[in-house]
Amino acid sequence: MNLPWLTILTFVPLFGGIVVAGLGAEQRRLARGLALAFSLVGLAGALCLWKHFDAASGDLQFVEKHDWVPSLGIQYFLGVDGLSLLMVMLTAIVTPLAVLASGSMFDGKAGSLLAIHRSPLPAAGGVRGDGAHGVARPTQGGAHIFYALMLWLQAGLFGTFTALNFFHWFLFWELVLIPAFFLIKLWGGPKRGPAATQFFIYTMVGSVTLLLSFLAIRLATGSFDFIELADMAKRGEITAKLGEAIGWKAHIGLLVFFGAFLGFAVKVPVVPFHTWLPSAYAEAPGPVTMLLTGVMSKMGVYGFLRVLLPIFPEQIRLVLTPLMWLAVLTIVLSACAAFAQRDLKRILAYSSINHLGYCLLALFAVTGAATGVNQPELQKAAALNGVLLQMFNHGLTASALFLFVWLIEKRSGGLRGLEDFGGIRKVVPVFTGLMGIALFSSLGLPGLNGFVGEFLIFKGVFPLAPWAAALSTLGLLVTAIFLLTLIQRVFCGPLNGRWAQMPDLTLSERALVAVPIALMFVLGIWPQLVLGVIDLTVVKMVQQLNF
């Protein structure tokens, strides 16, 4: 059948959100059930795409292309290749997990949406670490709105990962921002207000410069089509046309590039455009953080891969060395900063920046001219495969880790400081074991998913930029230090008497975390499952960059 599968996929959660939003404030269980059902339909759709995707071709598939506003070069243009498919899959996996994890947020008596603002912070009392905020508030209202926003977020992500015309894509890119903002603003921790605002403004500034850059490109080339623009860039036409259309030939290309770069750099984030991230991740409620780190942070890297690399390769080469330094700084500084944090969520937030830093490192390295390198295309293919794998793996692992922190917050009444626990392995052995697996996956232990991506990145980047690869290993070391410190402080040592009654994971919680943990093992042992699907896409991307 020739149905518009991608449109359907995007509209299922969009429609689901409308349905859920229409429920009454009292129908909390129904809202959650419906949200889960719609996200599972999304998962089923993504699985169908995965199954019918022809891995023997690196081309765009399931393409839908219709004129929208022809006079402005705006088209309704959807399609997936290995990269998009992988990201769609990640979104489809993480969203139902986040919906399931949010179950406890709306237990107890319901309130209206307004009640959220009035609800006092819980008096968790007792020792309160620097970053230990009361978060798990059992009586919160607005379940229907919460779940509608979650679904819209998912729809926005699906749209972002499948759209291929700038205008269309930008619409979804911004659409993601709005539910995310409200999810942090309405259901976040005590400092949610500033965190949400900072998050919104930061991303908005990036979006504005991105939009300006693309308006300039539209003015010069008459096209919004990513594929067409990439072809032009390969022929070296974009810079020339920009010069003709706007003037200031020497620098206009770079200026336009920086505008677009800022848009993506904020989203990934690249140091020093990252300061919104730790507070946004820390203040957002656990399930929302899962989506933020699991999928939204991939939007930036996706943007780099889909937009920046194919359209601005010339400009990237011009400023390659500073960009490589930025990537190295992102890796090392964020790892060091993570070591200084005292709030589990902030530690993981910085760790998240660090992990995406490896993606940046590889992204910039593959854009270089690679003169005098043995088999440059193979190295680039390794690095880019590593990037894609790392994106997926990080989405899986980081959202699992935030899920674990969420579960621990539920048990501690919102405490989540590094020093608030101690020795709890004795009372929650299963929790410790499973979270330990996730932590070691994040640390890059071979046999779990994190390793393969990092290995491929280093394998590819080392011949292309040995110094950057060597410096970046510092990030691997510091990551080991802070993650093991986390294990040591939280789980080992004498049991903190306060938690002597802490309950271990319930059966349903075990079932919930079993999904990401199982995937970690599967992808660690059999990475070909993903690589087989993305490799030809990557080969095509490398050819695109090869001129």
Place this chain on the structure above:
Amino acid sequence: MTWIAQNLWLIPVLPLAASGVIAVNKQRQHKLAATLAIGSMVLAFLLSLCAFSATLIHHGESGVFREVAGFNWLQFGGQWLQLGWVLDPLTAIMLVMVSFVSLLIFIFSVGYMAHDENFTRFFCFMSLFAAAMLGVVIANNLLLFFVCWEIVGLTSYLLIGFWYHKPSAAAAAKKAFITTRIGDLGLLLGMVWLYAETGTLNFYADGHGCLESSALTAMVTHMTAAGMAVSTAIGLLIFLGAVGKSGQLPLHVWLPDAMEGPTPVSALIHAATMVAAGVFLVARVYPLMSAHPEGAAAETAALQVVTWVGALTAIFAASVAVAQTDIKRILAYSTVSQLGYMMLGLGVGGVAVGMFHLITHAFFKALLFLGSGSVIHGCHEEQDVRKMGGLKKFMPVTFATYAIGMLALAGFPLFFSGFWSKDEILHAAHGWPVSHIPFFLGCAGALLTAFYMTRQVALVFFGEYRSSGRQSAHSSSKTDKHEKSAPTHVGGYDGKGEPHESPAVMIVPLVILAVFAILLGFVGTPAWPWFDGFLNGEPAGFNFSKLTESGTLGLMLASAGFVFTGLGLGWWLYGKRQRKTAEEPDVLQVAQPAVFRLLENKYFVDEIYDATGVRFNAWAAQACDFLDRWIWGGVVMLVTWVTLGLSSLYRFTDEFVVDLGFDTGCETLREGGGEMSRWQNGRVQTYLRVIGVALVVLVLFLIWGRKT
């Protein structure tokens, strides 16, 4: 291809499966866990014997017997990355050693860990360790090697921190993982570099492997920065991994702390097998380390580094061991020192020399550690040698086997394996053309080894038991420290606090290991260098005259001289005049307080690292945090304030300039409008009145105009 080479993967997979099954089963099923772990190790051992006999059968046919098999693992850029395993003499001998020693230690652990509440978890981790270690041994691919190597590191971390409620154990586990990871990052870089240079990570692949001549020739001639051949640079990076894992200077600091783990763990992982993995790595990539252009000296820069690091570690750790008081720490430093000997052997003499010492050491060091476990167990979790003494009469079997292990480690001439393997290393070091210093360091180390082992044995087994009077109070104070290890004692705790012999399940492995500690030496004597020939694929014959050749004999006599000096000194200082109480200072401490303090504190290496590396890391973390909060965050705040300021300015202009003007204008207009509106108030009379007045005025005007 032989059946066993095809199915070599079974050997690590069996314990791996056992570990998985134990992990998902209930914690209480002790019997199941022990049966699975030991059963899988028995099978792995039998398969290893199978592999070993296959290499024996094909030995000497044409060069080194070597069969490889592999599978496609993942794909990038249209190319497959292949993983695989190799069966050659090096693999075979390690397989047999690892599976056999592991098996014995598993059996010993059944007794030692019998009362630990985490018994099943222990066997789960141990099986996982055995699987990973066997994986390291069979890997024919540096990536697979690295994967298994890291999992070995993980199990080491888990087992050191097995008694996680002890802060010292948790800290030691973390230290071990991080220190070895520093080395592993070097290994990772070496690996990706090797991959980039040769396009493959397979060691052997019918001439296309990265350790085979075509790849090596290319790397030898390709120069990198500072005039170093690529092969040397890669070799050094890989060696960094070995330094971390094998506790060589300067990354040795984790190994003594690793003794926080249960004693069987120390025996298996931190003495016999895992720490030897670094030595095995160097032996595995030896063709790369020793690759040199035609005509150049065979002592490549990489091998020279290996030699020097090994020699320095050997003497450094031996000297520290002299001043330690914890029975396990003495053995730990002795392990570091012996690993240094192995590296020295690899550097100066090649694979066979280093590997021979690795194999003999594995047996006698496992024996010593298990013996110390038996002692600790018998003395109710006491580890301080000053508080022991006279155990000879309480634990005769332990004493006899421990003595054999000690003599083997000290290198007692002719009858013990350690003598032959160490002699071979010293012999090779003597013939090393670059420098004689490593040889002298090795000899001094041999003397010190004999000395500190005599000291230990004299303090533990001879004299009077120094702790019996205070036993009850003592054991209660120790219980909370070792709460998990043995809440009640196996083998009949007699209540009087006297030490006791351990049960048979612990004694039997000791005896078996003791037998091997003696016998193994005879496969590598100068008269019958079978081991050498086996690894190099050459036949070896008996030749007794080799023993009496002047060079060989002279060195043997010299090394025997050093050993006897060490033994004699040790006995004179510690055996003849036994210390009376546990508290009195050490003889050396009285004689040389400053030196003793230096040694006792392990040359203050930990303190130096704390003051530099650890502090730097903490500083860097604070700096990055500061950067984030105040510099990057500050810029954001600045932008915020500027924006807010501008907004306020706009507001001010809006409210007080624009709005005010606008309002005034509006007011005027409004008033004007109000004024105007009076004219249209809708009162007809007024309108008529105005019209009337206007008419009158008009008429008057017209009349006035007519007149003129």
